[in-house]
Every structure is written in C-alpha cells, then in structure tokens.
Amino acid sequence: MSKQLYFEDVKEGTEIPTIIKNPTTMQLVKFAGASEDFNPIHYDKDKALADGLPGVIAHGRLKNAFLIQVLTDWIGDEGWLKKIAIQHRGMDQPRFLASSKEDALSSLHTPRRSVSVSRISFSSSTIRTFYPGITLAGTIVSSPFHHE
Amino acid sequence: MAESVVTEEMKGWLNKELNRVEFDVEKVLLRRYTEAIEDPNPRWKKVVPPNMFTAIFAEGGLVQYPFRTPPKLLDGGGEWEFFAEARLGDTLTGVRKIVEYKEKEGKLGHMLFVIRQTEWTNQRGELVARNKSTSILY
Numbered sequence: 172m173s174k175q176l177y178f179e180d181v182k183e184g185t186e187i188p189t190i191i192k193n194p195t196t197m198q199l200v201k202f203a204g205a206s207e208d209f210n211p212i213h214y215d216k217d218k219a220l221a222d223g224l225p226g227v228i229a230h231g232r233l234k235n236a237f238l239i240q241v242l243t244d245w246i247g248d249e250g251w252l253k254k255i256a257i258q259h260r261g262m263d264q265p266r267f268l269a270s271s272k273e274d275a276l277s278s279l280h281t282p283r284r285s286v287s288v289s290r291i292s293f294s295s296s297t298i299r300t301f302y303p304g305i306t307l308a309g310t311i312v313s314s315p316f317h318h319e
Numbered sequence: 320m321a322e323s324v325v326t327e328e329m330k331g332w333l334n335k336e337l338n339r340v341e342f343d344v345e346k347v348l349l350r351r352y353t354e355a356i357e358d359p360n361p362r363w364k365k366v367v368p369p370n371m372f373t374a375i376f377a378e379g380g381l382v383q384y385p386f387r388t389p390p391k392l393l394d395g396g397g398e399w400e401f402f403a404e405a406r407l408g409d410t411l412t413g414v415r416k417i418v419e420y421k422e423k424e425g426k427l428g429h430m431l432f433v434i435r436q437t438e439w440t441n442q443r444g445e446l447v448a449r450n451k452s453t454s455i456l457y
Binding site: 192198201202204205206207231232233235236237238239240243244248251252253254255256257258259 | 351352354355356357358360362368369370373374375377394395396397398399400401
C-alpha cells in the first residue's frame, strides 16, 4: 500500500493524508451485514424518519472504521496503532452529508518510536454533492512525541 | 443532584462478567468486513485490521443490561488499546464488564453514564485488545 512511515518523518504540524469515502446506502447495508448491526435507522428510511432523523444515517462504527483506516494507511504495514479514542459529534447521511465532526485521539507506534496524535478531525461539512464523500483529514496539533 | 438511579442490583454487577463473545477469525469474515468498509489493503487478508475491534467486535448502543435502565441512550464514545496482532485462524474471546457508573445533571436531565470494558484474548490467552465505552442513559 502506502510507503512506510518512520518516526523521523513525523513532526508537529505534519498532515495525515486524506482519504475519501463514499458511503452510499449500499455500503451501509453491507456494513450492517458484516457488523451484524441491524438497527433499522441505518437502512429503513421510514423508521429513521419516524424516529425524527433526517433519513437513514451512517453507523457510528462505520465512521470508526474510516477514522482508523486513515491511520493504518498512514503508518504503513510496519506501524502499530496502539490506542485510539473516538467520540461522535454528529450524524452523517449517505449521499447528503450534512455537518459532522468527530475527534479521535490516538497513539501509534511507528518503527522505532511512538507518536501521539492528539486530534484527528473528521468533517464532512463542506461536501454536498450528488456523490459526496467523507473527507478525513488529520493534523497533529500538539506535542506529538512521547518516547517509549 | 437528583436521587441516584444506581441501585444495589446495578452495583452488584460492577466488575462481573456481563457477557462473553467468541469469534473465529475466518477468511470470509475478513473479506466481508474489508469489502464493507472498502479498505483494499492486502495485509487484511491475514491480519485483523484494528478497526474490526471498533466495528464488528463492538456492541455499539445495542448492549443489553440485566437490569432496568433509563430508556433513552446516547453513545458516549469509546477508547481502544491494541496489544498484540490478531491473525487469520485465531479465536478471539471478548469478556465484557461494567466497570463504573457516573451520574450527572445536564441538558437532558439526570444522566447515567455506564462505562463498560471489554478485553479480547486469543486462543493462547494473550491479551489482544481492550476497549472502554460509555453509554449515556437518560
């Protein structure tokens, strides 16, 4: 996949490469099947509307997967994700992604040393097209290094 | 502060096994999952991607408690730690416990925070991953 990241490659302010996701309703159904999360708000529009939602919404756990893929793609096959914390701050609809913001706190192990990523934000607020994607972008904003 | 909703019965469940789940890491499981999340990294044909612990192996908001709880639920987020690689052919066992209750008055009224821990071990008894998740019940 991507080239191997090393400790020396990471500095405060280093941008984590963005990945684009297109969560269609089909992806939500596939994810429901794979994860056995059959909450109908993820595939039954009538049920979602009856619950006061704007339509079917993406699984929080699917967004967890996206956030972690950002990191695993970035750190490469020799890297090790050590710890991650995720909170969901908003909801996302497939195809019509309104505002959402999520934070992930994590620490990773690159070959040789650990890197602590203090904030990766996930914002889809700027994307409203017929085939929208979720843009995931990460920036290391503070004290990224701690030594093992 | 309104009266606590944490009953003696609920306190009795602290640090006790709430439930236990087992997964055999099979080819089809890895393929269905990586296809669903659209992560084409070939590494995941043999290795469990860490996000399987935050997706398939997470119970989300659907956890059932053996006692009565306030009816509405919000996902309060979670954290995961990874200790060892899980691979094709492994059997993973997750043991779930309630480790803490917290209560707070907030916009939604009296809120109960239930903090659960799940520890995943492999067939050799090695700790693979640990998760702590919070549900907000109100």
